[in-house]
Amino acid sequence: MSRTVMGYWDCPVCGSKGIAGNVMNCPSCGRARGDVQFYMKDGAENSTREENERGDIEYLNEEQAKEIGKNPDWYCSFCNSLNKDHAAFCTNCGASRESSESNYFDQLNKRKAAEAAEKAAQPQPQAQQVKKKSRLPLLLIILAVIVGLVVYMNGSNTQGDLRVTGVNWSRSIPIEQNIEYTESDWSIPAGGTEVSHRQEIQRYDQVLDHYEDYEVQKSRQVLDHYETYYTYSDNGNGSFTEVPHERAVYRTEYYTETESRPVYVPVPRYATKYTYTIWRWTRTREATAAGNDHDAYWPETNLAADERETTPRAEKYTFTVVDEKDARRTWRATEEDWRKINEGDRMTITTQRGSGESWIVDEKGNHLIRVYSN
Ligand SMILES: [Zn+2]
Ligand SMILES: [Zn+2]
Incomplete structure (x- = not known):
């Protein structure tokens, strides 16, 4: 069961506020109600309210509701004042309703459209120009780092004036039982x-x-x-219609x-x-031989009846050098190269930073013998 609720309006001329919807002329300045927006106390048009939020609502009694009606006021084409739905002639100037071309809502929509158009026409704030930062310096830094790295990796760590203090070899044969x-x-x-x-x-x-x-x-x-x-709709005549709705509450x-x-x-x-x-054949021991000369040989295996040789055999050929500070280091080489190295030899060894390869070099830096970290 819908009920009619009192609306209110403000006078746009003298600024009087909260004038009741059934008052047709401003009580302060006498201006006929024209371009106004009706509202409800403590709430906007078309709002929704809960059961307990309706304390300040002013309901019209049956007689008042009938008097005010549900249809919007019509606009007088001659004097621009608003008239009740049931008025056949303008209460302000007496012009006929027949000549009316719009009602409260038509005027309201026209006004809102005009406001929106005005807002759209206003110049938009300029998007701030983001200064494009040049990427050149960063690229240059990266390039410099790459060039530096290539130069460094192509470089080498050279130890000169090394003296050979001894040569060593070892050989072993694995044996299983x-x-x-x-x-x-x-x-x-x-x-x-x-x-x-x-x-x-x-x-x-x-x-x-x-x-x-x-x-x-x-x-x-x-x-x-x-x-x-409850929901409320603007009747466009100084009143609102309250419509009750029901909704289910779950637990x-x-x-x-x-x-x-x-x-x-x-x-x-x-x-x-x-x-x-x-x-099962099981690896149990190995025969080994070693020496500090160039006379490398394979060891005697002295196999028992239940033993045999297996693989892989191991062999290692090294030499030890000291530098001018008496720091000692042992290097490894292939057997063929190792045989060319003798105690008392002087040499320079270079290690490439990039590949990690080490070489014995001549005074011009030419690679002579490849050597390995022991
Ligand atoms: Zn006024
Ligand atoms: Zn009129």
Whole structure:
């Protein structure tokens, strides 16, 4: 059931505020109600209010509501004053309603459109010009770093005036022995001889045993009650129409539900496990030889009946140098190159920063012998 509510307006000429909607002329300056915007106390047009937010609303009684009507006021084309819907002639100048070309809402929309157009016509604030920063300095820095790095990596670390204090070599041959092992497994590998076997647990399988019930907490939204709220529309004649609406209010309801889940039990699976003996060649020792001369040789292996040589053989050829500060360092070389190096030799060794390669060089820096960190 809709009800009619009193609207209010402000006089645009003398500034009087809160003039009741059923008053047609400003009580202060007498100006006929013209271009005005109707409003409700403590709220805008078309607003929504809750049940308890309507304390200051002034309702019109049935007689007042009938008098004011629901249709917008019409505009007098001659004197621009507003007239009640039921008035056949302008109460201000007596002109006929027939000649009226617009009503309250037409005028309101026209006014709003004009305001919007005026706002749109105003010049927009200029977007601030962002100064484009040149990227050139950064590029130059990156380029300089790259050039610097290339130069550095092409450089080398040279140690000159080195003196060879000794040469060393070592050689070794790995040896394995045939040993009998006792092992156990689910099968006997090739070459194995069974000693015994028995049933053992190999694994557990999860087997469905039964289902068990358990309770689950759940929630759902249920309708609690309905509540009323109100919307208001401008009648365009100094009054508003209040329309009640209903909306559902829900609450959360908690409940438990019984569900069931499977329960599994581990069941052992048996298999035959074998104990067996097996001969395996096993690396047990190595024969080594070493010396501080150029007479490198392979060591005697002195193999027992259950032994044999295996691979890989190892060999290493080194020489030690001291610099002018008596700092000692050992280098490695291939056997062929190492044989050219003798105790008392003087040399310069260069290490490239980029590749990490080290070379014995002549006085012009030409690579003579490749050497390696020991
Ligand atoms: Zn006034
Ligand atoms: Zn008139």
